[in-house]
Amino acid sequence: MAAKSEQTRQLVADVALKMFREIGFEKTTMRAIAQEAGVSVGNAYYYFASKDELVQELYIQVQDEHAVVAAQALESVQDLAGRLKAVLHTGVDVMAPYHQFGSDFIATAIRPSSPVNPFGEASTAAREASLAIFRSAVDGSSPAVAKKLRGDLPELLWLAYMGVALFWVYDKSEGQRRTRKLIDGAAPLVARGLSLAKIPGVGKVFDDVLGLVRTVKEDS
Amino acid sequence: MAAKSEQTRQLVADVALKMFREIGFEKTTMRAIAQEAGVSVGNAYYYFASKDELVQELYIQVQDEHAVVAAQALESVQDLAGRLKAVLHTGVDVMAPYHQFGSDFIATAIRPSSPVNPFGEASTAAREASLAIFRSAVDGSSPAVAKKLRGDLPELLWLAYMGVALFWVYDKSEGQRRTRKLIDGAAPLVARGLSLAKIPGVGKVFDDVLGLVRTVKEDS
DNA sequence: TGAAACTTTTGAACGTGTTCAAGGACGAGT
DNA sequence: ACTCGTCCTTGAACACGTTCAAAAGTTTCA
Structure with missing residues (x-):
């Protein structure tokens, strides 16, 4: 499955977009996204530079x-x-x-x-x-x-x-x-x-x- | 001199504007403004809420x-x-x-x-x-x-x-x-x-x- | 199988804007 | 002189976005 990496990326993106919609930009912290997605902060940054x-x-x-x-x-x-x-x-x-x-x-x-x-x-x-x-x-x-x-x-x-x-x-x-x-x-x-x-x-x-x-x- | 307070306020503002002009918004940190003005960070915040x-x-x-x-x-x-x-x-x-x-x-x-x-x-x-x-x-x-x-x-x-x-x-x-x-x-x-x-x-x-x-x- | 190379993941650390409890300075009233 | 109250000042502390060396996992190739 070459898609393991892509899967994590999608997961982070999906969680982030959902949180943007539901609780807004500022309350959606990188730490919150990471936690909600079940990954580390650094890992989110591995896929999204900012x-x-x-x-x-x-x-x-x-x-x-x-x-x-x-x-x-x-x-x-x-x-x-x-x-x-x-x-x-x-x-x-x-x-x-x-x-x-x-x-x-x-x-x-x-x-x-x-x-x-x-x-x-x-x-x-x-x-x-x-x-x-x-x-x-x-x-x-x-x-x-x-x-x-x-x-x-x-x-x-x-x-x-x-x-x-x-x-x-x-x-x-x-x-x-x-x-x-x-x-x-x-x-x-x-x-x-x-x-x-x-x-x-x-x-x-x-x-x-x-x-x-x-x-x-x-x-x- | 009732202007002691006003003086500090002006000082902070002047330093900040000068720094905005000369080194830009991001490099002008609150800490840098405070230091340049010779006051504490908290003091700058006493005059400017943000x-x-x-x-x-x-x-x-x-x-x-x-x-x-x-x-x-x-x-x-x-x-x-x-x-x-x-x-x-x-x-x-x-x-x-x-x-x-x-x-x-x-x-x-x-x-x-x-x-x-x-x-x-x-x-x-x-x-x-x-x-x-x-x-x-x-x-x-x-x-x-x-x-x-x-x-x-x-x-x-x-x-x-x-x-x-x-x-x-x-x-x-x-x-x-x-x-x-x-x-x-x-x-x-x-x-x-x-x-x-x-x-x-x-x-x-x-x-x-x-x-x-x-x-x-x-x-x- | 095993080792090397690459990809993915981790979490502590940095500098930022901002907050706040604590204390100092100073004038008014006694 | 003393005390109360107000104004001013401090610096440590917080949560944030971001970085990075190190570890863990995975693939490649002999």
């Missing part, structure tokens, strides 16, 4: 689930507003069990040195997967999105999604009702806003926004 | 300086784009000495429980001061901003400012050149974008955006 890496495990799992659920939800919707709603709502859905954990997660994720940093190298795969969801939401929509927007839009929407996630973390309303409202309100607005790109004066501004985005992105 | 509160001290100081510098810069500029630039550039100016400290600061600031959280209660004063800067930038601009926007715009701009600050933290270009470019590019775009509010079709979308903002804000 507590942050256990958070990364969670991040990846949540992203994977989002990809699956969102793809399914997208099957039955055509218009951009609806597709955007689908992606955002499913995103919130998969995060829901971890809401109380949210602020600690974001505090961890936001430091550039963290493996969970959504802009960082260590989560390139997760970010690409997430971006792919938005690309699919945009590309598959009908009526189609203006061609000049199609390239950059997914990335901008993903960025907006990060904003929604931030809002959700702070959202103390029951069941994060306000976040749902925000999504329901913002998605159609974004779609309508984009359709304004055809108006000459407005189109110019759009072009400049895209130009700025590209400039700032390139010049590293 | 390391976070020392960060708050920094936050307040930076905000205060921003208010002064921005007000001065606003005196000589009339148009909205210019005024926005002035406020944002001075904002980055005052933060500059703390750039390496930035990500730790934000990681601290972003948790709702932190005294430095910009949305939280403990920094109501600092937030109001910051908001006032943006209100002044909007209200004092000529040509005037559309009336229907004038009420909510400062808050939205402040929010955008938080975004700029986040961008700045991640900006590794020398002297944070990219952030400067972003400001120079975005400020005129915002001004031009707002002037589109007069166009009937666009105005509707603007109204809905404002409506959404209000809805989401009220429903707590």
